[in-house]
Amino acid sequence: MSFLKRLKEKFTAQTDAVTEKFKTGLEKTRNSFSTKVNDLVKRYRKVDEEFFEELEEILISADVGVHTVMELIDQLKDIARTRNIQDTMELKSAISETLAAMLRKDDEEGALALQNGQMTVILVVGVNGVGKTTTIGKLAHQLKQQGKSVLLAAGDTFRAGAIDQLEVWGERAGVDVIKHQEGADPAAVIFDSVKAAKSRGVDVLLCDTAGRLQNKVNLMNELEKVKRVIEREVPGAPHEVLLVVDATTGQNAMSQAKIFSQATNVTGLVLTKLDGTAKGGIVLGIRHELDIPVKFVGLGEKIDDLQAFDPEQFVYGLFMNMEEEEAE
Incomplete structure (x- = not known):
C-alpha cells in the first residue's frame, strides 16, 4: 500500500476535530501546492530530469527553502532510481513519504518536555506581531485542559499593551499573570514569576519575552539574562524555549528563526x-535547515486552534487532494 493511501485510510477513519483542523487549516497551501503537482504529474507521465526541475520550482514557490528543496529532490531521485519508479503517479506517494520523514526525525521530538514531579518552565520568544502572546494564552488553555496548573509571566515589558494583552488571554484561559509596570526589567519580572510559581506549586510557568530585533545585541543580552535568572532559580530550566514565527511571512520567518537560534537555545517552533498562507512549505524549510522540531501550529483564531504538530497530519492535509484525484 502506498504511503498516501495509508494516510488516507488512517485519517478518513480518524474523523476527529484535530484532523479536520489540519484539513481546513492547510486549505490555501494545499490548493496551491497540490494543484501544481497534480498538473505536473498529468503533463509528465514519465519521471525524467525535466519533471524534477519543474517539481523543484513548485517546491521553492511554496517557500520550502532552496537548500531543503535541493536535498529533497536528490532524495527523490535516489528513490526513483532505487525503486525503479518511472511513472510520475507512483512518485507522488514517495514525495509525501519523504516530506513526512524530513519533518520528524524522532517520534518523541514533537512532544513538550513537561517535567514529572516538578515545575516546567517554558520560555516563549519571537518578534512582535507574530502571535506570541496569543500563542501563550492558547497554550495555557491547552495545558489547563490537560489538568495542569499554569502561571503566566509578563516578561515583555517594552511593547505598549503587551502586559494588558497577556492579562486578557490569562482571563480567557483562567490563569493568573505575574506582571510589573511597563518598562520594568524583564529579568526582575521573570524572577518574581518563578518565586510565585514555586510558592503556589504550579505545574507550568509560561514566560513571555520582548521581541525586539532592531538591536540584536540587546535582544541576546536580555534573553541571556532572563535565562540565567531561570537557571539559577530552577536548575535545568528553561525546559523549553519555544520560538513563535508567523508562517505568512515566508522566508522572513526563516531569518527570524536564525537570529533567535543564535540568541538562545531554541528547542521547538510554533x-x-x-491557515492564512499558501506558502505552508516554510514549515519544512525551517524544520530541516535549522534542525529544530515543530511543536505547534496555529490553524485558526479560536482558543483551541493551536494544535500539536503531527507530520503525518500535516502531510495528509497537504496532499489529500492529490490522493483523492488518484483514486478517481
Whole structure:
C-alpha cells in the first residue's frame, strides 16, 4: 500500500476535530501546492530530469527553502532510481513519504518536555506581531485542559499593551499573570514569576519575552539574562524555549528563526497563521535547515486552534487532494 493511501485510510477513519483542523487549516497551501503537482504529474507521465526541475520550482514557490528543496529532490531521485519508479503517479506517494520523514526525525521530538514531579518552565520568544502572546494564552488553555496548573509571566515589558494583552488571554484561559509596570526589567519580572510559581506549586510557568530585533545585541543580552535568572532559580530550566514565527511571512520567518537560534537555545517552533498562507512549505524549510522540531501550529483564531504538530497530519492535509484525484 502506498504511503498516501495509508494516510488516507488512517485519517478518513480518524474523523476527529484535530484532523479536520489540519484539513481546513492547510486549505490555501494545499490548493496551491497540490494543484501544481497534480498538473505536473498529468503533463509528465514519465519521471525524467525535466519533471524534477519543474517539481523543484513548485517546491521553492511554496517557500520550502532552496537548500531543503535541493536535498529533497536528490532524495527523490535516489528513490526513483532505487525503486525503479518511472511513472510520475507512483512518485507522488514517495514525495509525501519523504516530506513526512524530513519533518520528524524522532517520534518523541514533537512532544513538550513537561517535567514529572516538578515545575516546567517554558520560555516563549519571537518578534512582535507574530502571535506570541496569543500563542501563550492558547497554550495555557491547552495545558489547563490537560489538568495542569499554569502561571503566566509578563516578561515583555517594552511593547505598549503587551502586559494588558497577556492579562486578557490569562482571563480567557483562567490563569493568573505575574506582571510589573511597563518598562520594568524583564529579568526582575521573570524572577518574581518563578518565586510565585514555586510558592503556589504550579505545574507550568509560561514566560513571555520582548521581541525586539532592531538591536540584536540587546535582544541576546536580555534573553541571556532572563535565562540565567531561570537557571539559577530552577536548575535545568528553561525546559523549553519555544520560538513563535508567523508562517505568512515566508522566508522572513526563516531569518527570524536564525537570529533567535543564535540568541538562545531554541528547542521547538510554533508556526502561527498557517491557515492564512499558501506558502505552508516554510514549515519544512525551517524544520530541516535549522534542525529544530515543530511543536505547534496555529490553524485558526479560536482558543483551541493551536494544535500539536503531527507530520503525518500535516502531510495528509497537504496532499489529500492529490490522493483523492488518484483514486478517481
